[in-house]
Amino acid sequence: MALADYEGMIHRCFRCGYCKFTSDYSYVGFNCPMYNKVRLESYSPGGLMWLIHAALVKEKLKPSKHLSEILYSCTLCRNCSEECRFQFHEDIVHVLKAAREAMVEKQLVPPMVSQFLKNVYDYGNPYRELKENRGHWAENTGIRQYEKGDEFLYYVGCVGSYDTVSQKAARALGRVLLKSGLSFGILGSREICDGNEVDMLGEKGLFEFLKEENTRTFKELGVKKIVTLSPHSYHALKNSYSDEFEVFHYTQLFRDLIKSGALDVSGGFRTKVTYHDPCFLGRYNHEYDAPREILTAIPGIELIEMERAKENAFCCGGGGGNFYTDILGGGESTPSRIRVMEARETGAKILAVSCPVCMMMLEDALKAEGLENELAIKDIAEIMDAVCGDSGA
Amino acid sequence: MDVYGSLVEIVGEEFVSDQEEELYIYSRDSGAQEPRKADYVVAPKKVEEVQKIVLLANREKIPITPMGGGLTLSGLAVPIKGGIVLDMKRMDRIIEINEKSRYAVLEAGVTQGALHSHLNKHYPHLEHSMPDAPPMATIVGNVVIQGHGHLSVSRGINSQMVNGMEVVLPTGEVCKLGSCSVSPHWFTRDPLPDLMGLFIGWLGTTGIITKISLQLLPKPKFRDLLTFTSNELDLLPDFIFDITQLNLLDNLFIISQEWPPWAQGILYVPIVSAQDEEEFALKIKLHKELLRKYEGKITLVEGKHAERMREARLPVPPVTLGVMAADTKQGGGFEYTGGIVPIEKVPEASSRSVEIAHKYGQPYLLGYQLLTGGHSMMCGLAYCLNRADDEDVEKVRKAIDETNRMILDVGGVLWKAEAPAQRLMMQRMDPNTIELMKRVLRALDPNAIMNPGNWSE
Numbered sequence: 001m002a003l004a005d006y007e008g009m010i011h012r013c014f015r016c017g018y019c020k021f022t023s024d025y026s027y028v029g030f031n032c033p034m035y036n037k038v039r040l041e042s043y044s045p046g047g048l049m050w051l052i053h054a055a056l057v058k059e060k061l062k063p064s065k066h067l068s069e070i071l072y073s074c075t076l077c078r079n080c081s082e083e084c085r086f087q088f089h090e091d092i093v094h095v096l097k098a099a100r101e102a103m104v105e106k107q108l109v110p111p112m113v114s115q116f117l118k119n120v121y122d123y124g125n126p127y128r129e130l131k132e133n134r135g136h137w138a139e140n141t142g143i144r145q146y147e148k149g150d151e152f153l154y155y156v157g158c159v160g161s162y163d164t165v166s167q168k169a170a171r172a173l174g175r176v177l178l179k180s181g182l183s184f185g186i187l188g189s190r191e192i193c194d195g196n197e198v199d200m201l202g203e204k205g206l207f208e209f210l211k212e213e214n215t216r217t218f219k220e221l222g223v224k225k226i227v228t229l230s231p232h233s234y235h236a237l238k239n240s241y242s243d244e245f246e247v248f249h250y251t252q253l254f255r256d257l258i259k260s261g262a263l264d265v266s267g268g269f270r271t272k273v274t275y276h277d278p279c280f281l282g283r284y285n286h287e288y289d290a291p292r293e294i295l296t297a298i299p300g301i302e303l304i305e306m307e308r309a310k311e312n313a314f315c316c317g318g319g320g321g322n323f324y325t326d327i328l329g330g331g332e333s334t335p336s337r338i339r340v341m342e343a344r345e346t347g348a349k350i351l352a353v354s355c356p357v358c359m360m361m362l363e364d365a366l367k368a369e370g371l372e373n374e375l376a377i378k379d380i381a382e383i384m385d386a387v388c389g390d391s392g393a
Numbered sequence: 394m395d396v397y398g399s400l401v402e403i404v405g406e407e408f409v410s411d412q413e414e415e416l417y418i419y420s421r422d423s424g425a426q427e428p429r430k431a432d433y434v435v436a437p438k439k440v441e442e443v444q445k446i447v448l449l450a451n452r453e454k455i456p457i458t459p460m461g462g463g464l465t466l467s468g469l470a471v472p473i474k475g476g477i478v479l480d481m482k483r484m485d486r487i488i489e490i491n492e493k494s495r496y497a498v499l500e501a502g503v504t505q506g507a508l509h510s511h512l513n514k515h516y517p518h519l520e521h522s523m524p525d526a527p528p529m530a531t532i533v534g535n536v537v538i539q540g541h542g543h544l545s546v547s548r549g550i551n552s553q554m555v556n557g558m559e560v561v562l563p564t565g566e567v568c569k570l571g572s573c574s575v576s577p578h579w580f581t582r583d584p585l586p587d588l589m590g591l592f593i594g595w596l597g598t599t600g601i602i603t604k605i606s607l608q609l610l611p612k613p614k615f616r617d618l619l620t621f622t623s624n625e626l627d628l629l630p631d632f633i634f635d636i637t638q639l640n641l642l643d644n645l646f647i648i649s650q651e652w653p654p655w656a657q658g659i660l661y662v663p664i665v666s667a668q669d670e671e672e673f674a675l676k677i678k679l680h681k682e683l684l685r686k687y688e689g690k691i692t693l694v695e696g697k698h699a700e701r702m703r704e705a706r707l708p709v710p711p712v713t714l715g716v717m718a719a720d721t722k723q724g725g726g727f728e729y730t731g732g733i734v735p736i737e738k739v740p741e742a743s744s745r746s747v748e749i750a751h752k753y754g755q756p757y758l759l760g761y762q763l764l765t766g767g768h769s770m771m772c773g774l775a776y777c778l779n780r781a782d783d784e785d786v787e788k789v790r791k792a793i794d795e796t797n798r799m800i801l802d803v804g805g806v807l808w809k810a811e812a813p814a815q816r817l818m819m820q821r822m823d824p825n826t827i828e829l830m831k832r833v834l835r836a837l838d839p840n841a842i843m844n845p846g847n848w849s850e
Contacts, residue, residue, distance in 0.1 A: 020529060028510040029507070039436050040418075061413055087720065
């Protein structure tokens with residue numbers, strides 16, 4: 001919905017600040033990545049709501065580049081909607097997104113946002129990578145193109161397709177699916193961006209275009225079921241695309257395949273693991289259990305929760321397009337750096353993720369903190385790939 | 394170098410702004426007071442930075458308004474005469490918890506939520522007196538405005554639980570008060586001259602508190618509340634006297650609101666606690682037995698309404714009815730007159746509050762809290778307002794002014810009073826008291842840079 005649809009609600013925010021915390025105050029600091037880093041009230045959910053009302057509803061402030069920078073510092077992690085005490089709490093993230101749409105219309109977005117959107121429009125991905133190369137990650141893996149009649153389309157997404165760190169997870173997921181015996185395939189060069197970040201950055205027209213293109217491809221190929229590597233893709237495909245496609249995040253599928261015996265985890269994986277909930281799987285889609293059920297089903301894994309977990313998980317800082325625009329990045333209080341330090345405090349040797357964006361962000365943070373020898377970032381798909389191999393780990 | 398450049402040099406570019414967006418946010422709060430524009434927003438991290446900012450402000454004759462959570466609702470952290478708003482929340486270190494002497498040494502930006510979380514995690518047998526405000530309120534902010542907490546009946550208001558302070562004086566010196574001025578330990582306020590009074594209740598006009606030592610208290614194993622209801626307002630002083638004669642309360646709320654209908658009478662919500670089950674049962678029993686004297690006139694509420702009250706009022710931090718009620722007008726604005734009155738004046742203040750609310754077309758929303766052993770009552774008449782409707786804001790501002798005058802008429806004083814309400818009090822204040830206040834301000838702040846316009850005629 002457009003900002004005008006929320007006009008009667010935007011000014012209802014009191015800036016009381018509940019939105020900055022975790023739900024049970026179990027954590028001493030703030031759980032809003034943007035406020036935690038910048039520490040000015042303008043960079044808080046309430047501050048944003050007041051600025052949006054002043055600049056984009058009442059015209060008391062002139063929409064500016066600085067306003068745009070503030071709006072795009074938000075990772076849209078949804079902690080505010082989760083923690084707000086008022087009836088309108090669900091609408092907070094909708095308003096933030098609608099405000100970005102208004103800024104796109106006014107052509108007042110930060111340069112990195114423009115670049116992201118232009119790249120997706122021109123190339124079907126934000127990295128300016130050639131469409132023909134989109135499936136290169138799958139070479140020599142045995143993962144084949146989707147064919148009519150396959151049960152699942154494995155939708156990889158832009159990050160898993162092009163980012164070299166995340167490609168490891170993409171390959172691992174494909175290998176595990178192969179081991180499970182499911183019939184599936186990828187789109188390769190026919191896959192284009194799912195549009196989740198385009199939507200979050202406020203380019204509604206482009207998002208509609210991507211939806212139409214992807215939907216046309218899915219229908220042409222007779223796709224009924226989709227499994228995604230990325231929770232971002234999962235969120236867009238499940239909640240914004242046609243409901244004729246049944247969409248799964250891969251952790252949901254793995255959990256079911258373990259239960260049915262199609263995936264054998266008896267090889268085990270002896271180590272201490274902590275798990276980071278991605279916002280688009282957790283707070284947006286309330287899937288907290290599937291990843292944990294996988295990890296706890298694997299003999300030898302000791303799952304240790306971080307202080308902030310599930311609905312209280314601290315965003316890696318990559319949401320809302322920030323993994324690319326990096327508006328919130330830089331310095332010790334970068335969300336991903338804080339998060340790897342929290343993971344380290346658990347004593348775990350592996351920080352497990354289930355999102356290529358989180359993986360990319362946390363891997364960079366690990367290097368920035370110099371923790372490579374103490375902690376490893378692994379996607380659950382990679383852990384499962386090792387467990388379901390011939391000898392376990 | 395200009396002021397902005399100097400501020401950047403002190404705290405770094407990231408934590409200074411003179412841009413319209415920050416100035417807009419720091420120039421208003423959720424209450425009904427007029428917005429007043431700040432010129433700079435600065436978020437220091439260290440006391441040395443605060444000191445340098447104060448010296449700069451003296452040099453340039455720029456006002457400074459210190460800000461904690463910014464949740465007074467009466468514009469006390471909104472600058473009256475422009476200048477620098479000093480957002481203290483980056484100074485957020487919990488420096489020390491002394492378990493045996495039960496105190497916490499905190500930087501000025503530590504929030505209620507942060508201390509609560511820290512104690513829960515590391516010292517689950519200790520607690521601090523937590524106000525009804527959202528957890529974003531700071532400990533120092535609450536102390537400066539003489540705020541109360543969930544232990545205000547048994548232990549006093551939060552400014553009475555301060556053992557020591559570090560203050561940056563308006564002329565830039567850093568000064569320690571309390572035992573920490575003579576010892577490394579922040580354990581007591583006595584038996585020294587009580588200089589902390591120079592910074593409590595002065596609303597940031599006398600200096601900037603950068604550290605504080607707050608008393609911690611044993612956390613009880615059992616805590617519960619009772620809900621009593623009555624339609625006879627005149628019984629209130631006698632009942633408050635009787636209930637405080639038991640001397641067993643942690644806290645006592647009194648609530649009366651037009652909506653929902655079951656809350657229209659007077660709801661008494663005593664909260665009691667104990668370390669032992671038998672002691673706890675006895676305390677509950679004694680409070681219930683009080684009702685015999687008031688048979689049929691003050692009665693126990695049970696069932697879903699009692700449970701609703703328990704859900705709303707028992708958790709610390711509270712899921713307050715005030716927070717929920719604030720949205721009844723769906724307008725994002727809320728302010729209440731915090732009149733502190735003698736117990737015997739509560740019925741008159743209440744009935745006149747209802748009249749004023751109705752005169753301004755508002756449903757009445759009264760939230761009272763007994764203070765410090767039962768010597769006085771904070772009578773809050775709350776107004777919801779629609780920030781998007783200038784006429785509504787103006788109407789509420791007038792209603793608040795009228796309520797303030799009424800509170801003074803019945804012999805009360807105004808808590809966390811907005812600038813116009815401060816002036817109302819000063820009109821009735823002993824002239825020698827005003828002169829003394831002026832002398833103190835002149836002595837401490839010769840350039841009148843600290844939150845000017847407050848405590849000013």
